[in-house]
Amino acid sequence: MTRMLDYLRENQKSIEKTLIRLVKAESPSQDKKLVDLCGEVLMEEFTKLIDGDIQILKKSIVGNQYLLTYGPKDWKDQILIIGHLDTVWDKDALPLKIEGDTLYGPGVFDMKAGLTISLWAMKALKAFNIFGEKKVVLLVTSDEEIGSIHSKEIIIQEARKSSLVLIPESSIEPNGAVKTERKGAGNFYLEVKGVAAHAGINAWDGASAIEELAYQIIDLKKLANREEGISINVGIISGGSRSNVIAKDAYAEIDVRITKREQAELITQQIMNRPVFVEGTSTVVTGEIERFPLERNEKVVSLYHDLKEIALLHGYELEEGSSGGASDGNFTAGEGIPTIDGLGPIGGGAHSDNEHIILSNLPERSALLAEMIAKHLQ
Numbered sequence: 001m002t003r004m005l006d007y008l009r010e011n012q013k014s015i016e017k018t019l020i021r022l023v024k025a026e027s028p029s030q031d032k033k034l035v036d037l038c039g040e041v042l043m044e045e046f047t048k049l050i051d052g053d054i055q056i057l058k059k060s061i062v063g064n065q066y067l068l069t070y071g072p073k074d075w076k077d078q079i080l081i082i083g084h085l086d087t088v089w090d091k092d093a094l095p096l097k098i099e100g101d102t103l104y105g106p107g108v109f110d111m112k113a114g115l116t117i118s119l120w121a122m123k124a125l126k127a128f129n130i131f132g133e134k135k136v137v138l139l140v141t142s143d144e145e146i147g148s149i150h151s152k153e154i155i156i157q158e159a160r161k162s163s164l165v166l167i168p169e170s171s172i173e174p175n176g177a178v179k180t181e182r183k184g185a186g187n188f189y190l191e192v193k194g195v196a197a198h199a200g201i202n203a204w205d206g207a208s209a210i211e212e213l214a215y216q217i218i219d220l221k222k223l224a225n226r227e228e229g230i231s232i233n234v235g236i237i238s239g240g241s242r243s244n245v246i247a248k249d250a251y252a253e254i255d256v257r258i259t260k261r262e263q264a265e266l267i268t269q270q271i272m273n274r275p276v277f278v279e280g281t282s283t284v285v286t287g288e289i290e291r292f293p294l295e296r297n298e299k300v301v302s303l304y305h306d307l308k309e310i311a312l313l314h315g316y317e318l319e320e321g322s323s324g325g326a327s328d329g330n331f332t333a334g335e336g337i338p339t340i341d342g343l344g345p346i347g348g349g350a351h352s353d354n355e356h357i358i359l360s361n362l363p364e365r366s367a368l369l370a371e372m373i374a375k376h377l378q
Helices: 002-010 012-024 032-049 108-127 152-159 209-221 263-272 298-313 329-334 359-376
Strands: 053-057 065-070 078-084 097-099 102-104 135-141 162-166 178-182 184-193 231-239 249-258 282-291 320-323 356-358
Touching: 002 012, 002 108, 002 359, 012 032, 012 102, 012 108, 012 359, 032 053, 032 065, 032 108, 032 135, 065 108, 078 108, 078 152, 078 329, 078 359, 108 135, 108 356, 108 359, 135 152, 152 162, 152 329, 162 329, 162 359, 178 298, 178 329, 184 209, 184 263, 184 329, 209 231, 209 249, 249 263, 249 282, 263 282, 282 329, 298 359, 356 359
Parallel strands: 078 135, 078 162, 178 320
Antiparallel strands: 053 065, 065 135, 097 102, 102 356, 184 249, 184 282, 231 249
């Protein structure tokens, strides 16, 4: 099926136009109006290229979300592609520019290029009249960069209908390796209560919440295990009111990363059940592991081998790797659905001023995705 690659190479300029339209439609996660305008562009491109079924999932707080279907929509079995419209960039924060074979711009790598190659993969399937016993569903969400709170339910719902999930998120720099592993992630919130007192007159009558928090941070960091891939980061702290007042309150936010689902229960218990170090203080911990890991199991390795074989037919070797970051693929992997991530084009600089993709790689990654879908349609 290398004819798909030839077809997509012939259409490279059109693929670039689709991508540039999506990038120009800036879509900061928390600006519903702008995200919805970007969604309009997405639907226009989908209608023009595929003319398939569109289901709009209207949202009141974040941008609307979309189910874009190639193939008969009433077919029960499906292959699921998941991408997101939203970006970390405020409007006009980053310019769009082309330098040689490189396109720079807000969200171009994370992940509007991934959406673009998904649309054009479906377009290639249609151009060659490739159908099977499953439909192809592209689920496009609008809040991935702020935790997927408003899309988690639909992600899991659609994943449970699917034989496999393909995530065209940003690939691994610098050579475009796909992601066969992703760490799981959780957030915990630690509140400390102490006893306020005058720091000079009644210094021994108080119980410092800040002092207790300091001990808690040191103790929490002991839970990290580099060999097991468990990391603990206390990223936000606050507390106290004045320098001459023994602190009554203190607070911390904790980021936790794990590599295996089996680690989740133990690390949660260890974080939630806190010892007391400073007499007179107390702690309350809330939170949870929100995304289980995408583990490199037999099913994931099988998907990677399929992709690797397709890439070899296209004349290059596709590498694999792992990521400490989480994506919506963690939700689908957590449901036991075979999932592979990082299928977006070669590029780099996600969330940085240098965010970019390599334009000439767009047809290759789109063809890789199209042929992977074709292989699994039966």
